[in-house]
Amino acid sequence: MQYMPEPFKIKMVEPIRITTRQEREGFIRDANYNTFALTAADVYIDLQTDSGTGAMSDSQWAAVMRGDESYSGGRSYYRLMDAGKDIFGYEYLQPVHQGRAAEKILFPLLVTTPGQYVISNMFFDTTRAHVGLAGGRAVDCVCPQGMDSSTYFDFKGNMDVPKLETLITEYGAENVAAIVMTITNNSVGGQPVSMENMRETARVAHQNGITVVIDAARYAENAYFIKEREAGYEDASPIEITREMFSYADVFTMSAKKDALVNMGGLVAVREDQVLSDAIKTSCIAFEGYLSYGGLSGRDLEAMATGLYEGLDPDFLRYRIGQMQYLAARLTEYDIPFQNPVGGHAVFVDAGKMLPHIPWYEFPGQALAIELYVEAGIRSCDIGSYLMDRDPVTREQLQAPFEFTRLAVPRRVYTQAHLDVVAEALKAVKDRAADVQGYVITWEPKVLRHFTSHLKPVG
Numbered sequence: 001m002q003y004m005p006e007p008f009k010i011k012m013v014e015p016i017r018i019t020t021r022q023e024r025e026g027f028i029r030d031a032n033y034n035t036f037a038l039t040a041a042d043v044y045i046d047l048q049t050d051s052g053t054g055a056m057s058d059s060q061w062a063a064v065m066r067g068d069e070s071y072s073g074g075r076s077y078y079r080l081m082d083a084g085k086d087i088f089g090y091e092y093l094q095p096v097h098q099g100r101a102a103e104k105i106l107f108p109l110l111v112t113t114p115g116q117y118v119i120s121n122m123f124f125d126t127t128r129a130h131v132g133l134a135g136g137r138a139v140d141c142v143c144p145q146g147m148d149s150s151t152y153f154d155f156k157g158n159m160d161v162p163k164l165e166t167l168i169t170e171y172g173a174e175n176v177a178a179i180v181m182t183i184t185n186n187s188v189g190g191q192p193v194s195m196e197n198m199r200e201t202a203r204v205a206h207q208n209g210i211t212v213v214i215d216a217a218r219y220a221e222n223a224y225f226i227k228e229r230e231a232g233y234e235d236a237s238p239i240e241i242t243r244e245m246f247s248y249a250d251v252f253t254m255s256a257k258k259d260a261l262v263n264m265g266g267l268v269a270v271r272e273d274q275v276l277s278d279a280i281k282t283s284c285i286a287f288e289g290y291l292s293y294g295g296l297s298g299r300d301l302e303a304m305a306t307g308l309y310e311g312l313d314p315d316f317l318r319y320r321i322g323q324m325q326y327l328a329a330r331l332t333e334y335d336i337p338f339q340n341p342v343g344g345h346a347v348f349v350d351a352g353k354m355l356p357h358i359p360w361y362e363f364p365g366q367a368l369a370i371e372l373y374v375e376a377g378i379r380s381c382d383i384g385s386y387l388m389d390r391d392p393v394t395r396e397q398l399q400a401p402f403e404f405t406r407l408a409v410p411r412r413v414y415t416q417a418h419l420d421v422v423a424e425a426l427k428a429v430k431d432r433a434a435d436v437q438g439y440v441i442t443w444e445p446k447v448l449r450h451f452t453s454h455l456k457p458v459g
């Protein structure tokens with residue numbers, strides 16, 4: 001498969017350090033085999049996350065200089081409002097400092113009775129946490145194809161609509177506080193949701209008087225997949241598709257650190273509900289700051305207003321998704337198993353299949369992440385049983401449905417040659433797979449252990 005050439009040229013460079021295998025063996029040992037504990041300077045290609053790691057354009061940097069730092073009613077705030085209204089068609093937009101700040105503000109306003117359910121095509125971890133903190137119960141309801149890593153399906157991120165209807169009947173509509181559509185569906189591999197599924201989900205929700213929320217981090221990548229794969233949208237532009245997608249929901253939260261191409265920022269927005277908008281304003285002032293800056297500098301608002309449009313540029317999206325598809329094609333060539341088809345922001349390599357001799361409780365996803373670092377200085381992360389953690393009550397280690405190693409690709413940062421290094425490193429690890437060891441945890445905190453725990457190789 002041919003690489004989709006970049007629709008930009010490079011104006012500024014950031015040197016990255018090339019280390020030796022021997023040095024890397026020392027660095028990862030000193031980090032207690034936890035990739036989060038590595039110093040970024042010791043990483044050659046950093047695929048830990050696509051969140052806040054993208055490169056801003058010259059227009060965005062120019063926008064930074066135009067930022068209006070007035071405390072209230074700044075020009076940059078109004079530019080962001082205009083962009084948000086134009087793209088999403090929502091009456092009220094509130095900037096916040098990142099996605100989880102939007103969740104922290106919104107969910108306590110939706111979950112009005114403790115124990116109410118919130119149902120999603122699949123929650124992202126911070127979204128799930130904020131539903132819980134608000135007293136709600138988060139329930140995942142992804143379509144069955146989303147859980148089958150080897151079989152191709154165009155829209156693996158979809159909601160399982162028949163199951164959603166069953167759940168609403170079972171719980172009672174009054175006990176369902178909201179339905180959250182995550183686009184793209186991050187937790188199953190950045191997989192898209194179809195327009196038809198968005199429309200059907202909203203129909204079921206609204207028939208039952210339930211609020212529809214979009215978790216909108218990757219709105220543009222999702223729009224591009226609809227254009228490419230869904231009948232009737234071939235000739236629609238990503239911005240037109242986005243407007244239709246958002247017309248089916250009532251509220252959205254967004255981490256702007258992904259498709260909006262900024263290093264920090266977020267939004268919470270309401271289509272027309274005045275009561276909810278007023279409640280959001282009150283919470284925002286308490287948690288994030290005054291309405292016209294919401295925890296961000298004026299220059300951040302200005303860069304976000306520009307980034308919201310750049311993320312939707314068809315040439316950019318063709319290159320972005322093309323880059324992911326190129327990497328996937330290289331892995332297919334080397335017979336490396338991954339969540340198929342590749343998603344919009346990451347390749348989820350099936351480490352369980354690649355390292356079948358490592359049992360799930362010795363964390364194949366983490367073992368592969370460590371080997372990729374030692375092999376070529378590539379940083380990735382485990383999305384498997386290591387991340388899954390223990391049962392909060394019994395403290396028993398839980399088994400994840402998959403043992404993935406996630407390679408998340410930052411936007412506008414790495415070139416074809418970098419992706420070739422990644423593919424070849426995976427091939428090299430595959431060739432010596434039988435010698436790769438599993439890991440055990442030697443120290444771990446009570447919650448969210450993957451960030452800080454210590455590990456060592458088995459045996």
Ligand SMILES: *Cc1c(COP(=O)(O)O)cnc(C)c1O
Binds near residue numbers: 216255266
């Ligand atoms: C990143 C992300 C969030 C949280 O956003 P932050 O900006 O990291 O706080 C929420 N939902 C999804 C789908 C995300 O990808």
